[in-house]
Amino acid sequence: MGKKLVTREEDYSKWYNELVVKADLAENSAVRGCMIIKPYGYAIWEKMQAQLDKMFKDTGHVNAYFPLFVPKSLFEAEEKNAEGFAKECAIVTHYRLQNDPDNKGKLRVDPNAKLEEELIIRPTSEAIIWNTYKNWIQSYRDLPILINQWANVVRWEMRTRLFLRTAEFLWQEGHTAHETKNEAIEETKMINDLYAEFAENFMSMPVIKGIKSKNETFAGAETTYCIEALMQDGKALQAGTSHFLGQNFAKAFDVKFADRQGKLQYVWATSWGVSSRLMGALIMTHSDDHGLVLPPKLAPFQVVIVPIYKNEDELNEISSVAETLKSELIKNNISVKFDTRDTIRPGQKFAQHEIQGVPVRIAIGPKDLQNKTVEIARRDNLTKDYIKHDLATDHVIHLLDEIQSNLLQRALKYRNENITRVDTFDEFKKVLENKGGFISAHWDGSSETENKIKELTKATIRCIPETDDNESGNCVFSGNPSGQRVLFAKAY
């Protein structure tokens, strides 16, 4: 298989699909819409998980596990939530196969093994969890409950793309229960801030924090907070959401607690999640026509060392230098792979590490031995340096920090250049068509206007951004008064 990708310019969508497969991140499976996350892709996801998990625990959350299945009667209890997901549910109706009498060696569903009540495979777990919390909560002393779960969920999407939209995906979902409305809102915001911090400090991906319009609010929530990122093709990507659920689920599942005055009250709720979709966001934020570009903090290997040699003796000399450097780097908590495979040539190794986005590549050849240098190449900007052996460790430590921050700065520059303020609907359409990106425009706050703009342009309100600047104006579409600009974009 050739490793060369189609360029972003030629076909952005194809570039993405090719990159995911050629960088060995994921591939489509035999099951419609379900992906296989390959070891290299999964290693990046594990790094994300580990960091997020730490951040959740540092803010007082604990993990638990709830069932994959939701009985239909529980699923439909919170009507808006049920309505929001009903059209994309995988449904288990039977629990046994039997030999097919008409086809030797084949099996068929046993018609006698029909479930009394169908089971929905969780598209999200509010229903099963709030039905459980009901038994855990009697008094304010039982609150707050701050639980997260790492799980797979299924949403039967019609058009799927690796990582970005798959029928089954991996995610974490937090489900918290609180005594007061205010505490629940604070939790919702705190988690949205946590997501933003993760995106910027670990993924090097700038995000805009805000809330969703009613149209885009999670089914069953009062308010959805979100972080929105901008991809290199000018389309927005929702990277994480944190929902203030009010008392909707408490009411649907009758979850009440005795408050400090002994009065029965409904519990206040939040839920929040990020998913393996973040892998898609990570890829599209940084990668280039040569392949994946990874921020060092999420790279399975931060450094790869490639020996360039003609014979065993050279290899031995190079290995001695490489192993010394490797162990020094490891002492500094840097993950290093010394790529000694003898089945492929150095050029092929270079190509592989490039397409797989290893942040720093070190090459050591005979000339380097003579000069007591190593060649250090950066994946982010494709530059190279020759560094003396005794300076190499410090150089790499510094370089990894620089790459991490350079990626964020580069993405931030691009993102900021692609937020365009417009004041007329003509401008709106022109910018959307010619430039893309976020369009910052006044909006009259009505779903009607939002729907019409969507119909006409395919752009939606990505978020009503957090801002201190309450510039008022007139809706770009209806001319009605508006208290704040919002961000429109076409979105993944």
Add this chain to the structure above:
Amino acid sequence: MGKKLVTREEDYSKWYNELVVKADLAENSAVRGCMIIKPYGYAIWEKMQAQLDKMFKDTGHVNAYFPLFVPKSLFEAEEKNAEGFAKECAIVTHYRLQNDPDNKGKLRVDPNAKLEEELIIRPTSEAIIWNTYKNWIQSYRDLPILINQWANVVRWEMRTRLFLRTAEFLWQEGHTAHETKNEAIEETKMINDLYAEFAENFMSMPVIKGIKSKNETFAGAETTYCIEALMQDGKALQAGTSHFLGQNFAKAFDVKFADRQGKLQYVWATSWGVSSRLMGALIMTHSDDHGLVLPPKLAPFQVVIVPIYKNEDELNEISSVAETLKSELIKNNISVKFDTRDTIRPGQKFAQHEIQGVPVRIAIGPKDLQNKTVEIARRDNLTKDYIKHDLATDHVIHLLDEIQSNLLQRALKYRNENITRVDTFDEFKKVLENKGGFISAHWDGSSETENKIKELTKATIRCIPETDDNESGNCVFSGNPSGQRVLFAKAY
């Protein structure tokens, strides 16, 4: 809810069920046979996962993720495997709900959203994985593949028990592909040894390594290696299995590779797994009539410090001692909880930490302040000591090691006392009825004999143990010649 358990003597099965719930480990859910793993139980599972994951990676394995669903046509490809699981499969037949025209506010399965091909929820992933490996393997250079996955699986069991047998459970499943038969067998054995090491060094649970008889071999495997543990009620528990799959799956999915001579060969396979069932094994190996007993290496908190005070001033003084001790312990990588809750009394805290099996409890009261001591209580043998402040850290470090090893020694002693050699079938039945445990007996190697013994006694062959002692003899049932004793037991 009263925290007092029924005793093991009174009703072992009830004791287990009560303990799991009262120690806040897990509970039954609204979904038949599916459990909710509560935060305290999940924290123990996370410790197990982290350690196993490290051991898998240290032996060259990487993680990946394959789909939850297996299309029926793939599921049935390896006939023995399919036959083995067909009767306990959850089956997805539809992908959409719709409003129920006869019941306002209710949903029903949309009859127009029937899948063309039913999807089986994975009871194990050989089928979907080998269908994938087919595309990954062309040459010996693509081998070995050493992949593990952490996942949920579903087996529609009729009789379920928390952790021990649930319709959905959590597990890891390794699936490896090899060039030679020998390499695959070595992998299978290496993993079985790894499981035994984990059981003994981390769970403090002694296990017997061996292979399964044909009757008990995994559906689709050539040979199943296993580790078998003995619970306190004299029943055996299969704690982990590692399967040499031969070329069965390679043949079913047509997975061939060009060997070093350029000749096409079928690939050799292994698969292996341990599951959340280990939680049940852990509980039943160590716990007592007071509740859970945890080996320090798997305890969410290894040490809990409880202050005993009458007023704010006392609490402040105690807190200062406690915080100093806590930070010293944390420096030594010991996890500590300082339980300052003011909503419950010290006695209630003691009861909770006891039933939850915290290995070491430290209490500090006014007298301790005077004497510059702390009271240190061991959960494993319920003894207490008063230790001077300046010796407390070293004492606890040492104590945790001692508890870890004491638990193993205690369980080993019990296990060894409960392996009984018998030479007649009358003795066999008597021991099984009156004493239980493993029965070491000669067996003629036939499934027929094994089946008859099972019919008559409910005991099965737990394993043909690894042994250098090839004592020959005569089958305890048929009198036919036997080359080795095997272990029978009633089992979970």
